[in-house]
Amino acid sequence: MNKKKYFIIIAVVIIYTIISLGTEKISLEDLGIITGIGYDMKKVSPTEKKYIFPFSVYDFETSGKRSSHISVGEGRNVGETIETRQKQMNKTILQGLERTFVIGEVFAENGLKPILDERARNYQTSDMAFGAICKGKSEEILGMNIEGYGSSSEFIAGLIERQQGYNFFSQNYKVIDMLVRIDAEGRNLVMPYIDVQEGKIEIVGLAIFKKDKMIATTDLYTAKILNLLREDNVKGVLSYQKKPKEYTDIYVTSKRKVKCEKKQDKYTFTIDLKLTGNIASNTLYKDILTNLKDKEEYEKLMSKKVQDNCNEFLNKMKNEYKTDCLELGREAAAKYGRRKGIDWNEIVCNSEIKVNVKVIVNEQGRGDFIK
Amino acid sequence: MNDRKGLITANELTCLLIGILIDINITMTPNSVVAISKQDGWISMALGAVYPLYVALIAIYVSRKFPNDNILVLSKRYFGSFIGNVLNFLFFISFFSYFPPAYFNATLILRTYIIPFMSPFKVYLVITLIGAYTAYKGLKVLARIGIISFFLLIVIMLVSLAILFYGSILNVMPIFGVGAKDIIYGSKNTIYDYALFEWIFLLYPFINDKNKIKDSAFKAIAFCCFVYTWVVFIAIYYLGIDMIKKTIWGFFSATESIRVDVITSFRYVFVFIWVLIALKSISYSYYICIDILRNINKNLNKKLNSIFVFIIMGSIVIFITKVYYPNRLVKDEIVNFTTKASTIYNLFFITLIAVIIIIKKDDKCEKI
Numbered sequence: 001m002n003k004k005k006y007f008i009i010i011a012v013v014i015i016y017t018i019i020s021l022g023t024e025k026i027s028l029e030d031l032g033i034i035t036g037i038g039y040d041m042k043k044v045s046p047t048e049k050k051y052i053f054p055f056s057v058y059d060f061e062t063s064g065k066r067s068s069h070i071s072v073g074e075g076r077n078v079g080e081t082i083e084t085r086q087k088q089m090n091k092t093i094l095q096g097l098e099r100t101f102v103i104g105e106v107f108a109e110n111g112l113k114p115i116l117d118e119r120a121r122n123y124q125t126s127d128m129a130f131g132a133i134c135k136g137k138s139e140e141i142l143g144m145n146i147e148g149y150g151s152s153s154e155f156i157a158g159l160i161e162r163q164q165g166y167n168f169f170s171q172n173y174k175v176i177d178m179l180v181r182i183d184a185e186g187r188n189l190v191m192p193y194i195d196v197q198e199g200k201i202e203i204v205g206l207a208i209f210k211k212d213k214m215i216a217t218t219d220l221y222t223a224k225i226l227n228l229l230r231e232d233n234v235k236g237v238l239s240y241q242k243k244p245k246e247y248t249d250i251y252v253t254s255k256r257k258v259k260c261e262k263k264q265d266k267y268t269f270t271i272d273l274k275l276t277g278n279i280a281s282n283t284l285y286k287d288i289l290t291n292l293k294d295k296e297e298y299e300k301l302m303s304k305k306v307q308d309n310c311n312e313f314l315n316k317m318k319n320e321y322k323t324d325c326l327e328l329g330r331e332a333a334a335k336y337g338r339r340k341g342i343d344w345n346e347i348v349c350n351s352e353i354k355v356n357v358k359v360i361v362n363e364q365g366r367g368d369f370i371k
Numbered sequence: 372m373n374d375r376k377g378l379i380t381a382n383e384l385t386c387l388l389i390g391i392l393i394d395i396n397i398t399m400t401p402n403s404v405v406a407i408s409k410q411d412g413w414i415s416m417a418l419g420a421v422y423p424l425y426v427a428l429i430a431i432y433v434s435r436k437f438p439n440d441n442i443l444v445l446s447k448r449y450f451g452s453f454i455g456n457v458l459n460f461l462f463f464i465s466f467f468s469y470f471p472p473a474y475f476n477a478t479l480i481l482r483t484y485i486i487p488f489m490s491p492f493k494v495y496l497v498i499t500l501i502g503a504y505t506a507y508k509g510l511k512v513l514a515r516i517g518i519i520s521f522f523l524l525i526v527i528m529l530v531s532l533a534i535l536f537y538g539s540i541l542n543v544m545p546i547f548g549v550g551a552k553d554i555i556y557g558s559k560n561t562i563y564d565y566a567l568f569e570w571i572f573l574l575y576p577f578i579n580d581k582n583k584i585k586d587s588a589f590k591a592i593a594f595c596c597f598v599y600t601w602v603v604f605i606a607i608y609y610l611g612i613d614m615i616k617k618t619i620w621g622f623f624s625a626t627e628s629i630r631v632d633v634i635t636s637f638r639y640v641f642v643f644i645w646v647l648i649a650l651k652s653i654s655y656s657y658y659i660c661i662d663i664l665r666n667i668n669k670n671l672n673k674k675l676n677s678i679f680v681f682i683i684m685g686s687i688v689i690f691i692t693k694v695y696y697p698n699r700l701v702k703d704e705i706v707n708f709t710t711k712a713s714t715i716y717n718l719f720f721i722t723l724i725a726v727i728i729i730i731k732k733d734d735k736c737e738k739i
Contacts, residue, residue, distance in 0.1 A: 007504075011500055011504065014500065015497050015500060015501075018493050018496050018497060019489065019493065019497065021493075022490075023488050023489070024488075096636060120617060120618070123483050123484055123487065126636055127627040127628075128627075128630065176624075176627050176628055179614060179617075180609070180610055180611060180614050183613050183614070183617075184611045184613040184614060185611075185613055187611075330541055331541060333541075334541040334542075334544035334545060335544065335545060336545070337545055337548050338409065338410065338545075338548065338612070339409065
């Protein structure tokens with residue numbers, strides 16, 4: 001018994017010494033905790049590009065106040081930026097706690113592969129950080145002071161995460177989602193597009209990607225329809241407005257089903273959208289609370305309107321974006337086989353896409369005041 | 372060897388067999404399987420279970436004929452001391468060939484995900500201390516560790532259920548899309564994971580109820596087959612076959628999607644559980660290697676009981692791992708060869724013993 005005890009004690013001591021020998025211990029004050037990363041690109045000459053990666057780093061002051069500053073890494077490649085950012089730092093960088101990453105417009109247009117490769121290799125970073133594309137330079141947005149927040153990256157992370165529930169946004173804008181979507185067969189990436197308007201950071205639309213390159217940005221209205229067609233089980237508000245004062249809004253949850261058929265070499269896609277929800281406000285129908293006919297008429301009109309909007313977007317997608325932003329190619333690949341060297345972007349844009357929308361009014365809340 | 376004290380129960384046998392099959396290497400398997408059988412990789416993975424099933428069937432047959440003698444004793448009995456010992460030593464080598472890769476895999480994953488600041492040598496030392504001491508404590512302790520890691524596995528399975536919310540079934544479709552030929556061909560990559568089930572030939576003399584060997588073996592295979600298939604399936608389900616190719620540990624990358632409140636990086640918790648499972652596999656390897664050596668020469672039996680033998684074995688393994696397995700690419704090349712060689716030899720060896728038992732059924736049995 002005694003022997004065993006001694007052996008265990010000796011083993012623990014040996015293991016502890018082995019582990020702690022030669023490792024450096026750093027106190028918390030000497031750590032630079034990264035909260036947000038930006039990615040920018042500058043063209044030095046027509047052939048040469050320069051990476052500019054600003055990092056938002058927390059400062060812990062003795063008074064307990066939290067603030068942050070920006071430290072910038074520059075270089076012709078990712079490795080160089082790591083070295084140059086340390087030039088201005090008096091602390092050791094700690095990754096893995098970052099909340100957000102903001103990618104500048106120019107960088108996104110030139111392809112995300114360089115940073116995603118670095119991200120996929122890096123064992124320290126967290127794959128759950130939220131991402132966004134910003135208009136102009138990311139350095140400006142990350143450096144903004146927002147009252148009540150230690151750094152603007154905290155605010156941006158919350159901003160992107162909390163879009164869920166409105167405008168049919170999903171939460172699939174994390175690093176892991178980007179990694180999974182880019183290069184997967186029949187899939188394409190969309191990311192939230194943010195901008196500073198009147199001194200405030202806000203979502204202004206979506207950035208559409210083809211492979212790893214950004215090809216277009218949309219306004220919020222188009223983004224809403226795109227989200228509706230693209231995502232399953234998302235929420236948002238739809239309205240039917242006859243006159244400025246006569247409208248009915250409905251807060252719906254979507255259900256999306258895609259069917260794909262192949263006849264000879266022609267593909268046909270059918271998107272079935274079932275939108276169920278509660279009426280949020282109503283000034284159009286006097287008797288919608290009691291009259292079944294009014295309710296049915298509203299459902300019909302609303303369905304028609306959403307369907308028109310969707311078709312309008314599909315036209316835009318086929319002619320303007322020329323990308324399969326709805327991930328329809330994925331459905332076809334899952335049904336008719338993968339890895340045949342088919343360019344789904346081209347196939348989807350040249351094939352017929354039907355949209356069937358069905359709006360269902362479920363409940364109408366507590367009461368009705370318009371009568 | 373046949374003292375009643377060291378006997379194990381049927382459930383413990385099941386856990387030991389599960390323990391020897393399931394190693395940390397399974398987190399890498401989605402990548403090797405998907406390379407050939409694409410989105411049907413999980414079917415290949417399930418098909419791979421044929422190999423341990425064959426081993427189990429032969430083990431059940433042999434254990435019925437000679438319930439108290441393990442395969443090493445039988446080979447010495449049928450081929451004489453010299454040839455028998457040569458065959459047994461080759462059997463030892465084939466087990467030993469899985470030893471350095473196990474060290475290497477556990478260390479690489481630990482150093483990649485948790486402790487990049489520690490040199491591999493230090494990690495090897497710690498693994499050796501823990502693994503050798505556990506193996507020294509004997510079969511009963513190993514069995515208990517097997518039970519613990521069985522429950523750890525169940526925890527991993529339950530946690531990975533959460534991935535079902537995030538992925539899409541579209542990634543796995545079309546099922547059977549790559550054709551039967553590729554699915555069967557792809558299952559050759561699963562051999563490494565299903566290997567070492569041959570341990571059952573050394574274990575069956577220790578079980579207290581000989582009728583339950585069949586049950587235990589089949590239960591163990593069914594469980595492992597399910598776990599493996601699930602791991603590959605969920606990796607394809609979440610990542611898709613295009614992304615799996617870009618990762619090294621497909622299953623770890625798939626679990627990145629799991630979000631747990633309070634814990635900032637769930638990765639650490641998850642890798643930690645897997646490392647415990649890897650440590651279990653390493654201590655099993657220690658036990659098996661020393662056990663075979665003990666059986667080869669009865670005279671050495673007493674000397675081989677001391678802890679120093681384990682330390683010497685550990686030093687040899689550390690040396691081999693450090694010198695011949697310097698990085699992952701070299702390791703993969705060596706493992707490709709050793710896995711094939713040891714699997715072919717093991718199958719040859721157990722089939723040979725079984726065939727000879729059938730042929731010499733009448734005369735030899737009665738004499739001894």
